[in-house]
Amino acid sequence: MKDKLSILFICNKSPWPPKEGGPIAMNNIIEGVINKGHRAKVLAINTNKYNFDPSTIPTDYKDKTKIELVYLDLGIKPIDAFFNLFSSKSYHVERFISKSFENKLVEILHQENYDIVQIETLFMSPYIEIIRNNSNAKIILRAHNIEHLIWKRVSKSTNNPIKKIYLKHLAITLENYERKIIGKYDGIAAISEKDKLFFEEQTNAPVSTISFGVDTAKYVPSNENIEEQSLFHIGSMNWIPNDEGMKWFLDNVWGDVCNIIPDIKLYLAGREMPKWLYKKESKNLRIEGEVPDALEFIKSKSISIVPLLSGSGIRIKIIESMAMGKAVISTSIGAEGINYIDGENILIADNSSETVNAIIKLYNDKELTSRIGNNARELIATNHNNEIIINKLIDFYKSLM
Numbered sequence: 001m002k003d004k005l006s007i008l009f010i011c012n013k014s015p016w017p018p019k020e021g022g023p024i025a026m027n028n029i030i031e032g033v034i035n036k037g038h039r040a041k042v043l044a045i046n047t048n049k050y051n052f053d054p055s056t057i058p059t060d061y062k063d064k065t066k067i068e069l070v071y072l073d074l075g076i077k078p079i080d081a082f083f084n085l086f087s088s089k090s091y092h093v094e095r096f097i098s099k100s101f102e103n104k105l106v107e108i109l110h111q112e113n114y115d116i117v118q119i120e121t122l123f124m125s126p127y128i129e130i131i132r133n134n135s136n137a138k139i140i141l142r143a144h145n146i147e148h149l150i151w152k153r154v155s156k157s158t159n160n161p162i163k164k165i166y167l168k169h170l171a172i173t174l175e176n177y178e179r180k181i182i183g184k185y186d187g188i189a190a191i192s193e194k195d196k197l198f199f200e201e202q203t204n205a206p207v208s209t210i211s212f213g214v215d216t217a218k219y220v221p222s223n224e225n226i227e228e229q230s231l232f233h234i235g236s237m238n239w240i241p242n243d244e245g246m247k248w249f250l251d252n253v254w255g256d257v258c259n260i261i262p263d264i265k266l267y268l269a270g271r272e273m274p275k276w277l278y279k280k281e282s283k284n285l286r287i288e289g290e291v292p293d294a295l296e297f298i299k300s301k302s303i304s305i306v307p308l309l310s311g312s313g314i315r316i317k318i319i320e321s322m323a324m325g326k327a328v329i330s331t332s333i334g335a336e337g338i339n340y341i342d343g344e345n346i347l348i349a350d351n352s353s354e355t356v357n358a359i360i361k362l363y364n365d366k367e368l369t370s371r372i373g374n375n376a377r378e379l380i381a382t383n384h385n386n387e388i389i390i391n392k393l394i395d396f397y398k399s400l401m
Contacts (some may be wrong), residue, residue, distance in 0.1 A: 002312065004037055009044075009113045014067070016067065019294065025191075029390065032387070033193055044067065105134075125181045145191070148171050157309050188208070191337060192314050203305070221325035232298060233267075235279065235307050253359075256356045266284060270290065299324055307333065310333065318338065328346045331348070340379070
């Protein structure tokens with residue numbers, strides 16, 4: 001068996017810059033396998049939704065990842081979206097099919113004999129057949145979520161009846177595709193134990209839990225320049241569950257909290273802040289938008305809130321906040337994939353009254369806030385150490401060969 005592997009990563013968005021959940025997760029694995037001495041090559045889509053200038057990629061990153069990008073417009077096209085209502089195909093997946101991406105993939109596969117091709121997210125699955133026809137590599141799905149579950153939850157929580165019908169259609173077609181395509185992979189790297197159980201029901205191929213890992217040395221908590229007992233949320237607001245969750249929080253929780261604690265502050269950071277959110281800005285609510293350094297932002301605040309009503313997989317920003325020693329208040333859905341103990345290393349709040357009470361509890365007890373934050377950091381150091389996770393992933397690769 002080969003000691004050092006050659007791995008091609010097929011990414012639905014560029015892992016650089018690692019500024020939001022998906023790219024951070026992809027980048028941590030890519031850099032992790034490179035640091036272990038394996039060869040990596042990255043082929044990624046550069047999209048209008050996560051667009052950046054490729055010339056800004058650092059030279060050393062280009063050299064070690066051999067990254068290549070293909071631009072693809074993933075904007076919602078109303079006519080295509082409408083006619084998809086009468087189709088059994090998944091609109092989510094169809095948008096990722098590109099002849100130019102396919103051509104570049106074939107070219108790359110002919111340049112080197114890869115041992116592993118790792119497909120990042122379900123949405124790049126249409127390229128499985130192309131890989132089979134041009135390579136003997138084992139094909140792995142790195143599943144960031146159970147994708148259809150996100151849309152099933154979003155559709156259930158949506159009140160608009162027309163929107164609900166469309167979202168339900170998206171969820172059904174995506175679920176049908178997800179269940180069908182899983183069996184075509186040689187192996188599945190699930191991001192949580194819960195996701196692993198789902199995938200094991202769909203395929204006879206090996207499934208391993210490869211969680212999200214961090215280099216805890218890069219996450220250094222500090223008691224300096226912290227705005228004590230301040231609340232914060234960080235996440236891309238063009239992701240529907242974040243937008244939906246924040247609307248629910250501001251409509252059902254925040255007013256009651258401000259009535260009880262008039263001086264409390266909540267800071268919201270992340271890409272693509274919607275116009276409706278800026279209209280809510282006040283002395284208690286500050287909209288920071290995209291911040292230059294996410295970890296510095298997290299470091300400067302005290303209590304993380306994650307009011308997610310839908311989603312799947314694992315929340316990267318919870319892991320990062322915990323790694324920075326921050327106390328987190330989250331819904332059960334938000335904390336999925338993390339082996340937490342409620343009241344010890346996180347506070348779980350699944351309705352408005354529980355969320356109000358959890359905020360007040362931490363705001364009035366600095367010692368408890370500190371203790372939960374410290375316990376959270378220990379949890380991450382134990383369960384989400386990137387070096388351990390990368391070793392497990394490499395072992396999984398080799399078990400398939």
